[in-house]
Amino acid sequence: MSTVTAPRQLPAQHSFLEYDALARARALLDHGIARVLCGPFDRLESPWLEPQGIVPQSDDGVVIARGTVGGQPAVVASLEQRFLGGAIGEISGAKIAQALRLAAADSRAGTPTAALLLLETGGVRLQEANLGLNGVAEICAAVLELRPLAPVIGVIAGETGCFGGSGIVAGLCTRLIVTPHGRIGLNGPVVIEEEAGRAEFDASDRALIWSTYGGGQRHASGLADEIVPDDAEALREAVQEAVAAGPRPAGTHRSERLDVLFSRLASLDPASPPPPRPAAGSAVDSRGRSWLTALGGKPSEVIPSVLRADTSDAVYLAVVPDPGSPFHRARAGEVGLNESLALAQAIRRTIDEDAHARQRRAIIAVVDLPSQAYGLTEEKVGLHQTIAAAVDAYAAARAAGHPVVALVVGTALSGGFLAHGLQADKIFALDDPGVTVHAMHKAAAARVTMRTPAQLDSLARTVMPLSYGIHDWAQLGFCDGLLHVHDADQPTAPDIANVQAALAAAIEESRGGPRDLSARLDSAAAVRTRAASREVRDKMAEQW
Amino acid sequence: MHTLNYEFPADRLPARGSHAGVVASGDLEVLLSPPDTGPATAHVRVRTSIDGFDTVWQAVLSRFFTRTPLAGRWELNDSGATPGVVALRLRQVAELALGTGEQQ
Numbered sequence: 068m069s070t071v072t073a074p075r076q077l078p079a080q081h082s083f084l085e086y087d088a089l090a091r092a093r094a095l096l097d098h099g100i101a102r103v104l105c106g107p108f109d110r111l112e113s114p115w116l117e118p119q120g121i122v123p124q125s126d127d128g129v130v131i132a133r134g135t136v137g138g139q140p141a142v143v144a145s146l147e148q149r150f151l152g153g154a155i156g157e158i159s160g161a162k163i164a165q166a167l168r169l170a171a172a173d174s175r176a177g178t179p180t181a182a183l184l185l186l187e188t189g190g191v192r193l194q195e196a197n198l199g200l201n202g203v204a205e206i207c208a209a210v211l212e213l214r215p216l217a218p219v220i221g222v223i224a225g226e227t228g229c230f231g232g233s234g235i236v237a238g239l240c241t242r243l244i245v246t247p248h249g250r251i252g253l254n255g256p257v258v259i260e261e262e263a264g265r266a267e268f269d270a271s272d273r274a275l276i277w278s279t280y281g282g283g284q285r286h287a288s289g290l291a292d293e294i295v296p297d298d299a300e301a302l303r304e305a306v307q308e309a310v311a312a313g314p315r316p317a318g319t320h321r322s323e324r325l326d327v328l329f330s331r332l333a334s335l336d337p338a339s340p341p342p343p344r345p346a347a348g349s350a351v352d353s354r355g356r357s358w359l360t361a362l363g364g365k366p367s368e369v370i371p372s373v374l375r376a377d378t379s380d381a382v383y384l385a386v387v388p389d390p391g392s393p394f395h396r397a398r399a400g401e402v403g404l405n406e407s408l409a410l411a412q413a414i415r416r417t418i419d420e421d422a423h424a425r426q427r428r429a430i431i432a433v434v435d436l437p438s439q440a441y442g443l444t445e446e447k448v449g450l451h452q453t454i455a456a457a458v459d460a461y462a463a464a465r466a467a468g469h470p471v472v473a474l475v476v477g478t479a480l481s482g483g484f485l486a487h488g489l490q491a492d493k494i495f496a497l498d499d500p501g502v503t504v505h506a507m508h509k510a511a512a513a514r515v516t517m518r519t520p521a522q523l524d525s526l527a528r529t530v531m532p533l534s535y536g537i538h539d540w541a542q543l544g545f546c547d548g549l550l551h552v553h554d555a556d557q558p559t560a561p562d563i564a565n566v567q568a569a570l571a572a573a574i575e576e577s578r579g580g581p582r583d584l585s586a587r588l589d590s591a592a593a594v595r596t597r598a599a600s601r602e603v604r605d606k607m608a609e610q611w
Numbered sequence: 612m613h614t615l616n617y618e619f620p621a622d623r624l625p626a627r628g629s630h631a632g633v634v635a636s637g638d639l640e641v642l643l644s645p646p647d648t649g650p651a652t653a654h655v656r657v658r659t660s661i662d663g664f665d666t667v668w669q670a671v672l673s674r675f676f677t678r679t680p681l682a683g684r685w686e687l688n689d690s691g692a693t694p695g696v697v698a699l700r701l702r703q704v705a706e707l708a709l710g711t712g713e714q715q
Contacts, residue, residue, distance in 0.1 A: 087633055107630040107642055120612040122658045122688050124634040125642055149635030 081299035083224040084248055088130045088147035091185050094299040095143060095222070095306050096134030104131040104142075104610045105162055105603060113156050114599050115195045115530050124150045127158035131166045131607065137307040140178055142166045145185040148227035154192035155233065157532070160202020161600040165607045167209035167219070168583075173611075174216035181310045182219045184210075184240065189255070190231015191481070193516050196506040198532040198597070200481065201545055201587070203232030204489035207455075208584045210239045211462045215317060218242065220309045223249035224297060228280060230255040232485055238455025239322050242309040243290075245282035246297040251290065252280040253451040253482055254441050261511050262441040263396060279446050289327070290449050321452060322459040325412055328452065332404055335448055353400055354477040354501075354556060355385035355435035361558045362431070362474075362567060372397070373409040380426070381574070382417050384410060385433040386487055396442030402483040403440030407453040410487060414460035418467050429470040429574045432461070434488045435477030438508070454486040461490035470577035472570060475537075476555060479504045492580065493547045493573040495566075499555035502537045509535060531596060544593025545584075547573060613662045617669065619676035621653040625683050625708035632700045639689035639697060641704045643681070650682035659689040667694060675701045681708060 083091060093099045105111050107125035116123040128150035132143045144163045146153040155163070163184070170180040191199035210219050221240035223229045228250030229237050237243055237251055245251065254262070256270035256279075269275060278284055286294040293309070295301040317323075356374060359366050363376025363383035372389035375382060388400040397403030402410075414430060421427040439450060465471045473491035484504065488494065496502050506512070513520045527534035531542055541549050550569050552562040580586065587593060588601055625645050632640040639659075646652070653676055657668055671694045679702070692700070 107640070108628055108644065117612065117658075120660075122612055122634050122660050122690055124640055124688060125630070125686070128634075147633055147635075149633045149638070 082297050083246065083299065083302060084226055084297060086299070087149070088128070088145040088185070092130050092132040092143040092145040095136065095183055095303050096132065096141065097136060097138065099134065100132040101134040102132070102610075104133065104166070105607050106130070109606060111158055111162070111599065111603055111606065113158050113195065115157065115198070115532060118530055119194055119526055121194060127156060127162065128153065129159040129162050131162050136181060136183070136310045139181055139310055140173065141181040141183060141310065142170050143183040143185065146188045148187035148225045151192055151194070153188035153225075153227050154190060155188060155199050155202050155206070156192040156195040157198040157202060157597065157600055158603060160199060160206060161603040162607065164202065164205040164209040165604050167206070167213050169608060169611045171209070171213040171216055174213065179217040181217045182213055183306060184219065184221045184236065186221055186223050186229040186233050186237055187225030187227045188229055188231075188233040189227060190233050191506045193507055193512050195532050196512070197504060197540055197543055200232065200484065200506045201489065201543065203236065204485055205584055205587065206236055207239060207458050207485070208462055208490060210236060211459060211466070212583060214239070214241055214320065215314055218310055218312065218314050220244065220306055222302065222306065223251055223282065224302060225249065228252070228255070232482065234451030235455045235458055235482070235485060238452040239320070239459060241315055241320065242292045242312070244293045244295060244302065244305045244309060245286060245291040246295060246302070247282045248297050249282040250276070250280035251282075251285050251451060252446045253439060253454065254446060258511070259441045259443065259446070261514065262508070267396070267441070268443050279443065288449070290321070290452055320459070322455040325408060325415065325456060328408055328456055331448055332408065335444070353387045353435055355387045355400065355433050357557060358435070358474065358476045359383050359385040359433045361563045362433070362570070369409045369413045370405055372400070373406050373413070375413055381429040381431050382413070383431045383433055384413060384487070386410070386436050386483070394440065394442065394444060396445060397440035400436050401438055401440040402436055402454065402486045403442070403445055404448050404450055404453050407450070407457040407486050411453075411456040411460040414464050418464050418469065421469070427467065427469045429472060429577070430461070430464050431570060432471070432473040432488045432491060434473055434475045434479045434484065436480065436483040436487065437478055438480040439482030439486065454482055457486040458490055465490060465492050466582050468582065470574040472573050472577065474566070474570065475502055475504060477501060480508065481506050492577050492582070492584065492586070494545055495548050495550055495569055495573065496537055496541065496546060497555050498537065498549040498551050501555055503535050504537065504540045505535055542592050542596050544590045544597045545587040546592070613659050615657040615659070615665060615668055617655040617657070617672055619653045619655065619673065619680070620651070621676060621680040621682035622650050623679075623681050624650045625681055626710045627708060629704045629707035631703040631707065634688045634690045636690055637692055637696065639687055639692040639700055641700045642686040643704050643708050644684045646683045653680070653682055653685055655685040655687065657687040657689060659691070661689070661691045671697050679705050681705050
């Protein structure tokens with residue numbers, strides 16, 4: 068850029084960097100905030116922080132406000148980036164999801180109600196790990212429920228940026244508005260350095276950070292729709308235009324444009340990737356492959372790292388290791404760029420093929436994945452966006468009437484599980500010590516939350532969503548069953564029969580059940596463990 | 612985390628509940644709810660991430676309530692705010708509650 072001809076921008080008078088969550092919400096609505104829902108005096112604070120010695124905030128760090136934008140009814144969800152980095156926990160997640168769902172209900176009833184998501188957020192709150200992860204999945208589902216009816220506008224204008232699961236939410240929005248100070252990605256610089264080392268990403272390299280995640284870069288490469296200066300008036304105008312433009316036609320959202328995403332990927336040369344790791348023993352064996360084969364028969368490759376198996380009434384999908392992948396951060400079964408797009412494409416094709424079928428096939432996500440891919444190339448291309456495409460496809464299949472069932476046979480971690488599993492309407496896991504669901508690897512989660520792994524384990528005994536144990540996870544309200552097996556690595560005939568019976572029953576039940584994720588709050592376990600989320604759901608409906 | 616409870620004599624009534632601040636490093640959130648019955652006491656609960664400053668809290672709060680004897684239920688959620696920031700947030704909430712302050 069030429070420094071001589073570039074116009075000088077006057078210092079912004081009302082910087083969003085300086086505003087708190089409430090002031091941001093107020094700035095974007097026509098006449099300020101009509102009312103705040105589930106506000107500080109409702110005291111819907113997180114029940115999980117105090118037992119960990121963390122001071123909670125009375126609104127759990129998210130402001131939900133009603134008002135109008137350009138005269139149209141709207142609801143704003145504004146995350147407070149200064150409270151625990153704007154990260155999404157049980158309550159803040161439930162608040163955002165419920166606000167979106169109530170807006171969808173109003174829209175269906177004849178009052179189109181737009182949503183503004185002010186996404187200043189690091190993603191899943193690690194102090195509430197599994198409940199935060201599920202919260203993000205429910206927000207994604209709710210965005211996709213509202214998006215055909217009224218616009219969902221994402222705004223990223225804060226210091227924190229929009230990372231982790233929240234990056235996926237951004238990738239689902241009708242339109243995305245950024246300032247040059249906003250950043251979007253899946254894995255932030257520190258997380259990549261933590262997981263993959265400094266050679267992969269030097270988190271102290273500011274130029275690298277901004278040229279990877281920065282609002283300017285994201286806009287230039289088509290991953291954001293508008294870039295505006297960091298000024299309240301400019302943002303308000305952009306938001307008004309975006310709301311006035313209304314919903315996009317089906318098939319034209321960024322997370323639905325697989326053609327565009329594939330061509331982005333094709334234009335990329337993962338320049339001289341490190342040579343494939345020699346397959347140590349049978350490195351490509353995985354539980355995902357074993358169970359996919361056991362349940363669905365001989366697999367075929369969507370791509371080498373995404374397998375499918377077809378039966379007359381179901382499509383099984385699994386992400387498996389591919390030591391020869393040119394994307395060296397996605398060789399161990401992680402969900403990377405290729406994997407998320409391959410999943411999205413396989414699911415979209417299934418939806419199309421069954422469009423006129425008497426009965427739509429079930430889609431079974433066989434889940435055994437170490438995580439999403441932590442890499443620089445992944446962030447440059449926009450892994451948050453390709454994962455959003457997979458999330459969108461799974462949710463579309465569910466909404467179209469395909470029973471979508473997730474079967475966790477190994478590790479189901481973080482963004483990988485958001486991409487492949489958490490949009491299912493039924494979730495099962497094997498009752499086996501090798502089965503784990505979590506938001507981050509234990510060592511990294513301990514470092515990020517400034518604890519030792521031993522402290523984390525001891526806290527997890529009282530704070531259930533922190534636990535890495537599958538029995539604790541099953542108590543959180545969204546597990547439809549832990550399935551007993553004798554050998555989780557090489558399933559025996561009775562193991563297979565047992566799992567098949569559970570899947571068949573789930574598919575049957577799913578055909579008559581709700582097409583959204585509302586059952587996750589109505590299960591017996593949710594009544595016990597997610598009482599706070601249920602209170603949010605009821606109170607916000609009352610105040611709406 | 613540490614929870615502290617204080618009571619101070621208070622003879623003024625807030626016109627409304629009020630709230631200010633964020634639980635963020637060096638800052639705190641203050642909520643004031645009007646008392647259920649008539650004015651008599653300010654009930655203060657402090658939850659703070661920093662242990663060992665009980666006497667400082669006592670001093671900051673008693674100075675504030677001597678000047679501003681505003682009754683009701685006060686809740687302070689603190690993330691290591693300095694006494695100056697605490698005094699500022701208390702004043703801000705009092706002004707909002709009495710209708711003398713502007714919305715931030």
